[in-house]
Amino acid sequence: MKNELKKVLEVLALAEKLKFELRHSWLSNGRQESVAEHTWRMSLMAVLLEPYLDQKLDMARTLxxxxxxxxxxxEAGDIPAFNVLDASAKELKQAKEQQAIENLRQQLGPEIGQHIYELWYEFEDKATYEAKVANALDKLEVQIQHNHADLSTWIEIEHEFVFLMGKHTGFDSCLEQFRELIEEMAVLKLETAGICTSSLRERIAKKAATGSAS
Structure with a gap:
């Protein structure tokens, strides 16, 4: 067992990097957010929203x-969504992440390594209710954090992202209503700064009509 536990310690050392791997999100105090902080609040969101979800959730698997x-x-680094809007960039990101999860599977061995591997692909494939919830929380937490941050930290494409969360939440009435609240906060933030959100919606609709929506 001790050899297996050494491997766990090695992965925990690797995971420590997530405490200083920075995302393109800022906190309300002006500090840049780490990947680990994003993951922590996603976990809290799952716990707090569980009673309101449409279906019974396997909380342990979701967490x-x-x-x-x-x-x-x-291993692969954090790549913001606005950096993978074209097919080649998405493929490169996927290749890096798939190699990283394969490395983790081999490092941890056939039992826990395989379990981690399967959980990661379940999240990516969004084939289960738990995976859909986890993916929705991933997108919603990002926008919540943007809402907390100064608008100057947003880039222009993130103004449009405000109105694209619905494709991740429509399967559940609780998450859809939660998304509406988050969107309302973002709209208020944008309009207070003099940004016309109706124009943003029109731009998104045009992109969707031409098949170029983000």
């Missing part, structure tokens, strides 16, 4: 997925 979904970024 496992949330905890491991960004673990690959300790």
């Amino acid at each position: 496992k997925m949330i905890i491991v979904h960004d673990l690959v970024e300790a």
Whole structure:
């Protein structure tokens, strides 16, 4: 067992990088957010929203997925959504992350390594209710954090992202209503700064019509 536990310690050392791997999100005090902080609040969101979800949630499995979904970024790094809008960039990101999860599977061995591997792919494939919830929380937490941050930290494409969360939440009435509240906060923030959100919606609609929506 001791050899296996050494491997666990090695992965925990790798995971420590997520405490200083920075995301393109800022906190309300002006400090940049780490990947680990994003994962922590996603976990809290799952716990707080569980009673209101449409279906019974396997909380243990959901939390496992949330905890491991960004673990690959300790090796592959965090790549913001606005940097993978074209097919080649998405493929490169996927290749890096798939190699990272494969490395983790081999490092941890056939039991826990395989379990982590399967959880990561379950999250990516969004084939289960738990995976869909975890993915929705991933997107919603990002916008919540943006809402907390100064608008100057947003880039222009993130103004549009405000109105794209619905494709991740429509399967559950609780998450859809939660998304509406988060969107309302973002709209208020944008309009207070003089940004016309109706124009943003029109731009998104045009992109969707031409097949170029983000």
